[in-house]
Amino acid sequence: MSEAEGNEALFARGLSALEGGRPGEAIAAFEALADRGTMDAAASFDRGLAYAARARLVSGAAGTGARPGDLGQAAHAFEEARELSGGGPLAVDAGRALPILRGEVARRRARSGEPVELERGEGLGHSLVAIASEDTWAVLALVASVLFTVALVLRTRGVGRRVRVGAALGLAFAGPALVLFAVLTFGARHERLHVRDAVVVAPSARLLDERGIVLPQGGAVPEGARVRVMESAAALARIEWGGSGAWVQLGTLRFLPR
Amino acid sequence: MILSVVVILFGPRTAWGQDVPRVSVHLDADTVGVGDVVHLSLDVQSTQGPPRDPDPGKLGGVVLVDRSMSPSTSISVFNGSRSVTSGLSAIWALEARREGVHTLGPVTFLIGSRRFSTETLRLRVVAAGHAPPPSRAPPGGGPGNMASPFDLWKNLFGNDPFDRGGGGDPFAEPAIPTDPRLALEASRGEWAFLHATVDKGRVVVGEQVTLSVFLYVDVEARSLEFRDAHEAPLGDFVKRPILEDDAKQKSIGLAQVGNRIFDVRLVRKSALFPLKSGALEIGAMTLTMTGRGGGLMNRESERLPVRVDEPPMAGRPPGYTVGDVGRFALSATVSPRDLEAGGALAVTVELSGTGNLPSVLPLPEGRDFEWLDPDVRDDLKASGDRWGGKRTFTYVVRPRRAGALSLGQLRLPFYDADARAYSEAKVDLGTVTVKENPAAPAASASASAETADPLSTLPAPRPALHGASPPRGRHLADTPPFWGGLVAPSALYGLLLAASVAVRRVRQVAARRDRSEAAEAKARTLAAEAACRGEDPRAADGAVARAIEGAVKLHVGANLRGIPVDEVARTLESEGVDGATARGLQGILEACGNARFSPDADDMVAVRQRWQSAKEHLQALETRRRGRPS
Numbered sequence: 001m002s003e004a005e006g007n008e009a010l011f012a013r014g015l016s017a018l019e020g021g022r023p024g025e026a027i028a029a030f031e032a033l034a035d036r037g038t039m040d041a042a043a044s045f046d047r048g049l050a051y052a053a054r055a056r057l058v059s060g061a062a063g064t065g066a067r068p069g070d071l072g073q074a075a076h077a078f079e080e081a082r083e084l085s086g087g088g089p090l091a092v093d094a095g096r097a098l099p100i101l102r103g104e105v106a107r108r109r110a111r112s113g114e115p116v117e118l119e120r121g122e123g124l125g126h127s128l129v130a131i132a133s134e135d136t137w138a139v140l141a142l143v144a145s146v147l148f149t150v151a152l153v154l155r156t157r158g159v160g161r162r163v164r165v166g167a168a169l170g171l172a173f174a175g176p177a178l179v180l181f182a183v184l185t186f187g188a189r190h191e192r193l194h195v196r197d198a199v200v201v202a203p204s205a206r207l208l209d210e211r212g213i214v215l216p217q218g219g220a221v222p223e224g225a226r227v228r229v230m231e232s233a234a235a236l237a238r239i240e241w242g243g244s245g246a247w248v249q250l251g252t253l254r255f256l257p258r
Numbered sequence: 259m260i261l262s263v264v265v266i267l268f269g270p271r272t273a274w275g276q277d278v279p280r281v282s283v284h285l286d287a288d289t290v291g292v293g294d295v296v297h298l299s300l301d302v303q304s305t306q307g308p309p310r311d312p313d314p315g316k317l318g319g320v321v322l323v324d325r326s327m328s329p330s331t332s333i334s335v336f337n338g339s340r341s342v343t344s345g346l347s348a349i350w351a352l353e354a355r356r357e358g359v360h361t362l363g364p365v366t367f368l369i370g371s372r373r374f375s376t377e378t379l380r381l382r383v384v385a386a387g388h389a390p391p392p393s394r395a396p397p398g399g400g401p402g403n404m405a406s407p408f409d410l411w412k413n414l415f416g417n418d419p420f421d422r423g424g425g426g427d428p429f430a431e432p433a434i435p436t437d438p439r440l441a442l443e444a445s446r447g448e449w450a451f452l453h454a455t456v457d458k459g460r461v462v463v464g465e466q467v468t469l470s471v472f473l474y475v476d477v478e479a480r481s482l483e484f485r486d487a488h489e490a491p492l493g494d495f496v497k498r499p500i501l502e503d504d505a506k507q508k509s510i511g512l513a514q515v516g517n518r519i520f521d522v523r524l525v526r527k528s529a530l531f532p533l534k535s536g537a538l539e540i541g542a543m544t545l546t547m548t549g550r551g552g553g554l555m556n557r558e559s560e561r562l563p564v565r566v567d568e569p570p571m572a573g574r575p576p577g578y579t580v581g582d583v584g585r586f587a588l589s590a591t592v593s594p595r596d597l598e599a600g601g602a603l604a605v606t607v608e609l610s611g612t613g614n615l616p617s618v619l620p621l622p623e624g625r626d627f628e629w630l631d632p633d634v635r636d637d638l639k640a641s642g643d644r645w646g647g648k649r650t651f652t653y654v655v656r657p658r659r660a661g662a663l664s665l666g667q668l669r670l671p672f673y674d675a676d677a678r679a680y681s682e683a684k685v686d687l688g689t690v691t692v693k694e695n696p697a698a699p700a701a702s703a704s705a706s707a708e709t710a711d712p713l714s715t716l717p718a719p720r721p722a723l724h725g726a727s728p729p730r731g732r733h734l735a736d737t738p739p740f741w742g743g744l745v746a747p748s749a750l751y752g753l754l755l756a757a758s759v760a761v762r763r764v765r766q767v768a769a770r771r772d773r774s775e776a777a778e779a780k781a782r783t784l785a786a787e788a789a790c791r792g793e794d795p796r797a798a799d800g801a802v803a804r805a806i807e808g809a810v811k812l813h814v815g816a817n818l819r820g821i822p823v824d825e826v827a828r829t830l831e832s833e834g835v836d837g838a839t840a841r842g843l844q845g846i847l848e849a850c851g852n853a854r855f856s857p858d859a860d861d862m863v864a865v866r867q868r869w870q871s872a873k874e875h876l877q878a879l880e881t882r883r884r885g886r887p888s
Contacts, residue, residue, distance in 0.1 A: 019719065021623070023623065024621075035571055036571060042720035045724075049719050056711060056713050093717040100715060135733060138740060141744055145745065148748050152748055152751055189733065189736070192733070
C-alpha cells in the first residue's frame with residue numbers, strides 16, 4: 001500500500017470515528033496523519049472537529065472525556081486548515097469555526113472566574129506589515145522605484161514648466177513611497193523567515209521572564225489564542241501577543257505551518 | 259562458564275620465562291539476545307615489552323558501548339635473574355544489534371612495533387528475550403587463566419596464583435583475583451572514588467537505561483567512612499530503583515585500577531526512562547568521605563551523556579503516545595455482565611510487562627457508557643535488570659441506556675525497543691446486558707445541554723482529503739535582483755546625470771580657459787598694433803614680443819616665457835609647428851630682443867616690418883590650430 005493510499009485509509013478511519021461519536025479514536029488517526037508529515041487542509045479541519053467533539057464530552061470520564069487543551073488543539077487545527085486551504089469554502093468554514101471555539105473558551109473561563117480576553121490588537125509594526133502580502137509590498141516598491149526614476153528623468157531632462165513641476169511632485173511622492181514600501185517588504189520578509197505563528201494548546205500559557213520565572217505582574221495567554229513566536233530557547237519561547245512580549249513554556253504552544 | 263575462548267601461545271616457551279606473549283581472548287557468552295550486552299576480554303602477558311593499543315577488530319552485528327583497559331607489571335627475581343612481565347587486560351562491552359551468527363575480531367595489540375592478532379570469535383545473536391540466561395565468568399576467572407593443567411592450587415585461590423605473569427614462577431607473589439570487567443585504566447581519586455556506567459548510550463524516549471554507580475575503595479585504605487550521598491540529578495528521566503536497598507553497599511569483587519587493587523561496591527543501580535528526546539545528561543552522584551584524620555573529601559561520579567531519539571515515524575500506529583516503550587500485555591475482567599439501568603459495573607484491567615508502563619490507558623469510546631476515573635494499583639519492581647511488573651486499573655462504568663451493549667476493545671500501542679518495532683496490546687471487553695429499570699432517572703439533561711452547546715453549531719466534517727496545497731511560489735523579495743531593482747534605475751540615472759554634469763563642467767572650464775587666453779592674445783595684439791603706430795621703437799618691440807608669446811600660448815599651448823630665445827624654434831617644432839614658422843618667430847623674437855636692449859634704438863620702420871612678419875607667422879599658427887580637431 002502506497003503512502004498516499006495509507007493516508008486515505010487513515011483519513012477514512014478518522015472520519016468514520018468522528019461520525020461514529022468516537023472523537024478520541026478520530027484524533028489518534030488525524031494526529032497519526034500529521035505525524036507522517038501529511039499537511040492537508042481537510043484533515044486539519046476534521047481534526048479540529050474531533051478535538052471540539054471531545055471537548056464537548058463530560059469532563060472527568062477517564063480517558064474518554066475532555067482533556068485540558070482540547071479547545072486549543074481544535075483552534076490550532078482550524079487555524080492550520082485556514083492556512084493550508086489557501087482560501088475557498090474550507091477557509092470560510094474554518095474561519096467560522098474559530099470564533100465559536102474561542103467563544104466557548106471565553107465562556108468556560110468566565111465560568112471559572114478567569115479573564116476572558118482571548119484576542120488582543122497587534123503591535124503597530126505587525127499591523128502595518130499585515131495589511132497586505134509580502135509580494136504586494138514588493139510590487140508596490142518596484143512601482144515606486146520606477147515612478148521615482150521617471151520623475152527624476154523628467155525633472156532633469158523635461159522641457160516645459162508644467163512637466164518639471166509635475167516631475168517634482170512625482171519625486172516628492174515616489175521617494176518616500178519607495179522607502180516605505182521597501183521597509184514594509186523587508187519587514188514582511190523578516191516575519192516570514194524568522195517569526196512563526198502558534199496557538200496555545202494548554203488551558204493557559206503563563207507569562208514568564210527569560211529565566212522561566214513567572215512575571216511579577218502575572219498574566220497568562222488563554223487557550224486557543226494565536227501568538228507570534230519570535231524565538232525559542234530550551235523549553236521556552238518568546239512570544240508576542242497583543243503587541244507585548246514575554247516568554248512562555250514551549251510545550252504550551254503548537255506551531256502553525258509557515 | 260566461559261563459552262567462547264581462544265588461548266594462543268605465540269611460539270615456544272622457555273623453561274622459566276617466555277619470549278613470546280601469552281594471550282587469551284574470550285566472550286562471556288556465546289548466545290545473546292538483541293539489545294543484550296556481551297563482554298569481549300583480552301588478556302596479554304609479555305616479557306618483550308608492555309602490550310598496548312588493543313583493538314577489538316571487526317564487530318559484526320554488535321556495537322561498542324564501553325571499554326576499559328588495565329595495564330600491569332610484575333617483577334620476579336629467581337636465582338639472581340630478574341625478569342619483568344608486562345600485562346594488559348582489555349574489556350569491550352558490546353551491544354548486540356542484529357540477529358544472526360556474527361564473527362568478531364581478530365583482536366589485535368601492539369608490543370613494540372609489532373602487531374599481534376588473535377583468532378576470530380563467533381557470537382550468536384537471537385531475538386530479544388530468547389537468549390539463554392547469562393552465565394558470567396567468576397571474577398578473575400576464565401580459561402585464559404586456566405592454562406596450566408598442572409596447577410595444584412587453582413581451587414585454593416580461585417585462579418592460578420603461580421601463573422600470574424605467565425612465567426610459571428613458583429616464588430612470585432600470589433596474584434589477587436580481580437574482575438577484569440571492573441578494571442579501570444586509572445584511579446579517579448585517592449583511596450576511593452565513584453564510577454558510573456550506563457548499559458546503553460543511545461535509546462528512544464521511554465526506553466530503559468540502566469545506570470550503575472560503583473564505589474571503588476582501595477583495599478589498603480583504612481577507616482574510611484562515607485556519608486552525605488547526593489543522588490545524581492536526573493531531571494530528564496524517570497528513575498526507578500533496581501537495588502532493593504540503596505543504603506546497603508554490595509561488594510561485587512576486586513578490580514585492578516592502574517597498579518592498585520580496589521574493592522568495588524555497587525551503591526546504586528537504577529532504571530532510567532528518558533522523558534524527552536535530545537542529548538541528555540545523567541548528572542554526577544556525590545559522596546563525602548572521611549579519612550582516619552577526620553579530613554573530608556568529596557567524590558563524584560562521571561556525568562554520562564545519553565542520546566535520546568523519538569521512536570521512528572515509520573509504522574507508528576494511531577494513538578501511540580511517545581514514551582510508551584517496553585513490552586506490554588493487557589487482560590481484563592468485567593463484573594457483573596448483567597445489570598439494571600442506573601447500576602454500575604466494574605472493569606478491572608491489568609497491564610503487565612516490562613518497561614515504562616503508562617499510567618493512563620486509552621479507553622474505548624462511545625455514548626453507551628460513562629467511565630469514571632480509575633483506581634490504580636501498582637506492583638512494579640525490577641526483575642533482573644529490567645523494570646516492570648503489573649499495574650491494575652479498576653474502573654467504575656455506568657451504562658447510559660438499556661440493552662445488550664458492547665464495551666468495546668482496549669488497545670494500547672507501544673514501541674518494543676528490543677525488537678525495534680511497534681506492537682499493540684489489546685483486550686476485548688465483551689458485552690454487558692442492561693435491563694430496563696423504570697426507577698432509574700432519565701438521562702435527558704445532557705440532551706438539552708447539548709442543544710444549547712455552541713460547539714454543536716460547528717460546520718460538518720470534510721468527507722475527503724483536500725489534496726496537496728498549491729506550492730507556495732518564490733517570493734519576490736527572495737530573488738536577488740529585487741533589492742537591486744529597487745534602487746538600480748534611479749541610481750543608474752543619477753550616475754549618468756552626475757557623469758554628464760562632470761563632463762559639462764570640464765568642458766566649461768576648458769572653454770573658460772581658452773576664452774581668457776584668446777582675450778589675452780587679442781589684447782596683446784592690439785597693444786602691439788598701437789605701439790607700432792607710435793614713435794617708441796623699444797616699446798613697440800616689447801609689445802611685438804609679448805603679442806607673439808600670447809598668440810603662441812593660445813594657438814600652440816606652449817609658454818615661451820622663461821625659454822631661451824635660441825630654444826624657441828625647437829620648442830615650437832616639438833609642438834608640431836612647421837620649421838619655417840618656428841624659425842621665423844625665433845628670428846623675430848631675437849631681433850626684438852636685440853633692438854630693445856641695444857644702445858642705439860632701431861627705427862620704427864624696421865619694427866613695423868618685424869610686426870608685419872610676425873602677424874603672418876601667427877596667422878599660420880591660427881590656421882594650423884583651426885585645422886586640428888578640438
